Amino acid sequence: MSTSVFKPGERQLSDPGSGPTENYLNAGFSAKSWLLTVDHKRIAILYLISLTFFFLIGGLFALLIRLELLTPAGDLMQSETYNKMFTMHGIIMVFFFLIPAVPAVFGNFLIPLMIGAKDLAFPRLNLLSWYLYIGGGLLAILAIAFGGVDTGWTFYTPYSSTYSNSNVILAALGAFIAGFSSILTGLNFIVTIHKMRAPGMTWFRLPLMVWGHYATSIIQILGTPVVAITIVLVALERLFSIGIFNPKLGGDPILFQHLFWFYSHPAVYIMILPSMGVMSEVITCFSRKKIFGYDFIAFSSLAIAVLGFLVWGHHMYTSGQSIYTSMVFSILTFLVAIPSAIKVFNWTATLYKGSVSYSAPMLYAIGFLGLFTIGGLTGVFLATLAVDVHVHDTYFVVAHFHYIMVGGAIMGYMAALHFWWPKMTGRLYPEGWARFSALVIFVGFHLTFFPQFIVGYMGMPRRYHVYPEEFQILNVFSTAGATILGIGYLIPLVYFLWSLKYGPRSSANPWNAKGLEWEQAGSPPETFNFRDTPVVMEGAYEYEPKIWLK
Amino acid sequence: MANHHHALQHHFEDLEQQFESASLGMWAFLITEILFFGGLFAGYLVYRSLYPEAFAVGSYKLDVLLGGVNTVVLICSSLTMALAVYWAHKGERTKIVVFLFLTIVLGAAFLGIKAVEYTHKFHAGLAPGNAFSYDGPFADQVRIFYSFYFSMTGMHALHMVIGIGLLTYLIIRARQGAYTAEYSTPVEMIGLYWHFVDIVWIYLFPLLYLIGRS
């Protein structure tokens, strides 16, 4: 096997993207060649399709929730139905869309390409992860088909373990199995990043996308098993009433909250860290500049992953935990704000004296910056003990986490989709429509969720099917915004599908971006990614050619 | 440059990289497992500090002799497993199979003794959940102790069953001559798993059986 030296600043002359070259997409067309594939790129495509399916289902529930909340009275559906709507919206979106989203599609597709490997370390395990995800998803769908679940996605005991009459076990089992998919994906990434880097690809030459996924993977393997065993205990409680979470038998329902949030708060960082990785890639490419403060961005990802495990108690300020416990969790939560702020400032500074282009991925990235800044700052409100006591379990919290999860994580997902779509499919999408949809999403998002901060501070509790009349006007804004947001998400679905058949073919590097996946692999890449194992001679994002190489 | 051993997978450069990846992967998996059991251990410790007397009563009703014998059985199985790995490194097919088989026998013995213990507990009304019918002092809290006892030992036993399944697979492959001096990664990895499951028991035994007997 020979190796080729990767010369920085040199544009590739041959264009593997055009012409009838063999690539991972045309390597086989049978259903078997897809369903039994061990190619990380094909598995990423499988995830992309299945995630889109779950996103649409979760979105449909969101739409029904917003329609119901158009009026204060419960006129569209029964309380029982409404409760199932928000529960299924939460379960589908959290466990089957947000947690896997960026890692399973873009991490899967790009990590081997970015580090110069032929595949992930455990390709068959990767395929197993997808099947586990699908298995878990099917159980969740079954739970809906058999009448739904009404516990809220948080499964709080003793309601979930003793009182609810819905399909808690099925849905919990679905989340449990999807959890293993998440663990195995994280494990695969960790080993791949440690052991499969190409010659010369040192840790501090890694694209920050890889760092983001590395931090995410640590959370996945450390946090997910805890929620898994907790879910098992809830199921056992329902089946046999073992008493651990049942206060009537001496159990402690609050213990569930501790165990649940020990995972589920870090889970938020599972959603956002990979999107932060995407930001570093997109912003550097479209300002054609090295990232500002590489080390700080890399280490702030790790800091977020570590601190993320020490802040779960901030979900429990009103639960009756001791005042001093709350204070410790409060200050640790404030500390998480610092690495997040560092990232935002560094991304902004990267634009300084750059060559900024407003291509669609960049518009999504700028949208991310705007929305994540607001989401992060409102997180500081919630870390503040006195303020959180008032707004805990109100729409203020709902607005905050949608700014992080939708405004942050999904904006990052959309940026990634637009950025790497030519790489993944070899096709270009209509740029004008893409910019338009970025704008529609940005506007629709604010209109949906900003009013919820206000109505939350006024005291409207979350998970309310009927609500007092003085909250109506803000809720009407929110529903109107949700409609726009929904359209904003449907437009890309149309033009992406369109581009698969009619989109112009992409060159290997349509953005003139840096990185092995752009400079050393075709669009789409061939099955084993690189013809020759790349040798890396320089750090990430070296957009300015070095004088000594000229 | 790469020696194309038949066990080398296409995406690795050489067997060493493949072995290191498998090894790191197994360790990462074991860390996940520690956290998995960790949730149960944390819950157990919380309740033990809430209800120390009741947990002492519950613990006192466990059979230390059977638990102790099982501890010895598992430690022996770790030894046979280690020997299987040792002979795998040497590539001695017959000895690998013999020691893997001994490990399975010891694992099965552990599960058999565990089944006897479970039966005794069920007859004494110390069954988990709704079947619980013990009526002494601290009945509710003793019930929680037994919920933990059955959850933790049950989860451990499930890991043993999976381990025995994996060992069976290893025996089949070893008989086919899959493991040689150059390549014995699966034996080594499953060995790590088996030792981990043993270590979990080393913690469970004092925590459940001995803690009430000060």
Added chain:
Amino acid sequence: MDKDFVLWPEQASTLASRVDNIYLFLVAVSVFFTALIFFLIYLFAVKYRRKSEDDVPKEISGLLQLELVWSIIPLILVLIVFVWGATIYFDSYTPPADAMEIYVVGKQWMWHIQHPTGEREINELHVPTGQAVKLTMTSEDVIHSFYVPAFRTKKDVVPGRYSTMWFKAIKPGEYHLFCAEYCGTKHSEMIGKVVVMTPADYQNWLAGGPASEPMEVTGEKKFQQLACHTCHTDKPNARGPSLVGVFGESVLLKGGRSVIADEDYIRESILNPKAKITAGYQPVMPTFKGQISEVGLLQITAYLKSLAKEGNQ
């Protein structure tokens, strides 16, 4: 109720303005940083927009001083906010000694409230202005949360234990009472109102309702009905310890530990008497689980509290 378009909740307790102040401070800080980031992005995006496809800007790797500035300034800000918020939190969850006690039991899907003077209310709570009110709360089934937005305070109501919250109302009026913790099908109908009255109106309200007996009297009757008094007497050879003057004091337990006799301890001792045995007594008390409701438990607690006052006099 006011149906006009409002964007701010009423400030009806002493806590409200304190919470609003820190909230407004945070809003100001957030607006500043959001505006700063948006402005910088706008400025850079316009000023440094790509002019030609061959643009290659100069490389800037980072600047340590700048990193320190934007780490340390936010750090100082959040530390200030932490101390400020924690102080208010501490005060808001530490009831003053002279607080009037009211008892709350939540269940799917209603609030049951009893005043020490015996008045019972469902989904309504009448309180006077200028008087600290401490709520002692528990739940009969799942976790609920007692939330009065106009007071800026809430507390989860957890089955199997007592939680407390307190407030001092300052402005007469009717305010929302919400259950804030999702509790099942009719969660959004587990609402009510808090009626804040001037002290004079409150006295009239107390006098105006049907005659009711004080909680401690009801509690004493329950104490007799359940025959608690046959063992818990002052006599020297009584099978159970005397309960006069016990509430709020430290109790020495068998085995040498001691415990403060608070609401949770009394609850546990009635429902699970063998859990903590008072030193010098035998574990002979049967459990009263299933024979007494959460409300009954609170009434007996109120009775024991009254005994404690007698004992201290």
